[in-house]
Amino acid sequence: MNYKRITLICGHYGSGKTNIAVNMAFDLKRQFEKVAIADLDIVNPYFRSKDSAPELEAAGVRMIVSEYxxxxxxxxxxPQEMYAIVDDKELVSVVDVGGDDRGAYALGRLSPAIREENRYDMFLVVNHFRPLTPDAVSTIEVMHEIEAAASLTFTGIINNSNLGAETTAEDVLASQAYAEEIARLSGLPVVLTTVDEKIAASLQGKINNLFPMHLQKRPV
Amino acid sequence: MAGKVLMKGNEAIAEAAILAGCRHYFGYPITPQTEIAAYMAKRMPKIGGTFLQAESEIAAINMVYGVSSTGKRVMTSSSSPGISLKSEGISYLAGADLPALVVNCQRGGPGLGGIQPSQSDYFQATRGGGHGDYHMIVLAPASVQEMAELTIRGFELADEYRMTTMILADGTIGQMMEPVSFDFEFKAMPEKPWATTGTQGKREHNVVNSLYLSPEVLEIKNIERYEKYAQIAEKEALAEEYMTEDAEIIIAAFGIASRVAKNAVNAARAEGIKVGLIRPITLWPFPEKYFKNCLATAKEIISVELSMGQMIEDVRLATECKVPVSLCKRVGGMIPSPEEVYAAIKAAAERIGE
Structure with a gap:
């Protein structure tokens, strides 16, 4: 993966943004020295990137999160330190944005600086198995709502189609048509297909840009 | 909705309610149940339904009263502090014999407490919550799939018995994501000849009211209602039994606590400890028979709860204190770990000399 200085992770509520952002932070740390993960989620008080803080901080990733x-x-x-994302030009960051347009409003105050510097990617996370985005058309609607709220335009799509712990390799393969239809309608590339590391081996060679993820521990 | 989808427990409740024919949702936001309202806000306008964010919980529950009077399926949802506010309206629903579905996605209390999961509204739910002699049917889901199934069952029970069904969930089951199938059978909604839908000049007008001017009549109404409750207790009490057949130790746990307990039961069984789980699915009526039956082999019962010990009282009543009942608990938004429950099982095994 060729990362830009800032990677913004946006998408529908519950599409899997936090897991992707956390895994990307570890991946960034393999390529760059000064890496941060920023949690701008103002929608969901649960299942935050802070759940992985001990592992991230041990790996040397700076946590930019609200103390609350x-x-x-x-x-x-x-987070108090959120302007570090745009002010510190040496810092390579992944930004975990809250779900839907409501979550993306948090980006609005950073977007002029992000646009001006123009060294960013903004990825739309999609999951075919979420009930309110079951097809490309409904997903594109959410995409446009997020762009309007964030004052930024997407540069790529991350196909994170999954059914939680029950996800099979076949589910992921079956979701490709959905992701490709979103790509066709939006004119954006599918930059990654994210999968649980447990099923990644059976998908190697079948999907381009496969991104195996170590998933956060489930509560029970 | 064909095939499985990945949903939060709260979203599963909302979608199941829509599938059950509910077209009227009234609510007021509170964590950790706001996804129900958010989902309804997106879906209801597209299917000709009504989503209304009321000015308060009290307003929302009284809107439920109004729609229920017309015979339509209707619901509201909240979390612990909001349910306290709704309790006056729930009592009025009971007094007027109106069906409704109320969801309580519990959080830690008392007071504002916190936003993490809890089961400490058990007393409030199973004893009615508001003023007066009444009950709600109380269903306790333990998975996202059950959030959907029990929502549909809840509407059916509410209509059949003309009373409120409460889905007593918690912050974890509301927030966690699991695959769900909506491949259900649906019963037709029963006729509601009591509904206030206009007489068309063809019948006496129906009255929906909880005020009785004659104490003699009010006494009869209360007694009749309790006769109905006795029938419900006989017919509808339900629990899941897990490895109870030869169990000398029984865990009593519902909802999220039962999932933790099941892990602990498996671990203890692997060591040869004869332990089983009774998971009440209906909290009111309490599944007393399951607990009476377990006394054939049980020497001790452990109630695992996210409260200071509330269901434990019903376990003691059901078993008439014939065996010791101990408590394994976490509170304030904390969840017991499988290791903590396992340790409680080990301690009980030592006490009974297994």
Whole structure:
């Protein structure tokens, strides 16, 4: 993967953005010295990138997160250090944005600086098995809503189609037509197909740009 | 919706309600159940339904009263503090014998408490919650799939018995994502000759009300309602039994606690400890028979709860205190680990000399 200085991870609520952002942070650290993961999620108080903070910090990834993430204080707080993403030109970051257009509003205040520097990717995470984005047309609707809220345009698609722990290699292969239809309608490339590392081996050679992921621990 | 989809528990409730024919949702946002409202806000306008974010929980539950009076399937949802606010309206629904579905995706309390999961509204749910002599049917899902199934069952029970069904979930089951299938059989909604839909000049007008001017009549109404409750207790009490046949130790746990307990039962069974699980699916009516039956082999019962010990009282009542009942708990939004439950099983095994 050829990363730009800033990678923005956006998409529909529950499409899998946080898992991708966390895995990407580890991947970035293999290529760059100064790496951060920024959590701009103002929608969901649960299942945050902060859940992986011990592993990320041990790997040398800087955590840019609200001090209230994972606490009982349920407010849409942004991290104090969020401007480091745009101000520190040496910093390579992946940004975990909240779901849907409501989550993407948090990007609005950073978007002029991101556009001006123009060293960023903004990826749309899609999951064929989410009930409100079962087809390309409904997914493209969400995509346009996010772009309007973020004041930024997408540069690629990440196909993260999965059924949680029950996902099979066949499910992933079957979702490719969906991802390709989104690519055709939007004119954007499918940059990655993200899969649980447990099923990655059976998909090697069958899918381009396969990105095996180590998934965060499930609660029970 | 063909095939499986990946959903949060809260979303599964919302989609199942729509499939059950619910076209009226009234709510007020509160974590950890807001996905229900968010999902309804997106879906209802597309299918000719009504989504309304009310000005308060109290307003929302009274809108439920209004729609239910017309015989339509209707629901509201909230989390613990919001359910306390709705409890006045739930009592009025009971007093007027109106069917409704109310979801409580519990969080830690009392007061504002916190946004992490809890089961500490068990007393409130199983004893009615509001004022007066009444019950709700209380269903306790333990998976995202069951969130969907019990929502549909909840509407059926509500209509059949003309009362409120509460889905008593918790923050974890509401928030976690699992694959769900919506491949269900649906019962037709029963006729509702009592609904206030206009007489067309052909019948006496129907009255939906909870105010009775005569204490004699109000007494009869209360007694009749409790006769109905006795029938429900006889017919509808339901639990899942897991490895109970020869069990000397029984775990009692519902919802998210039962999933943790099942892991611990498996671990203890691997060591030869005769332990089983009774998972109440209906919390009211409480599945007393399952607990009476387990006394054939059980020497101790452990109630595993995300509360300071609430269901444990019903376990003691059901077993008439014939065996010791101990408590394994975490509170404040914490969930017991399988290791903690396993340790409780080991301690019980030592006490009974297994």
């Amino acid at each position: 993430a994972n606490s009982n204080l349920d407010i849409p707080a942004l």
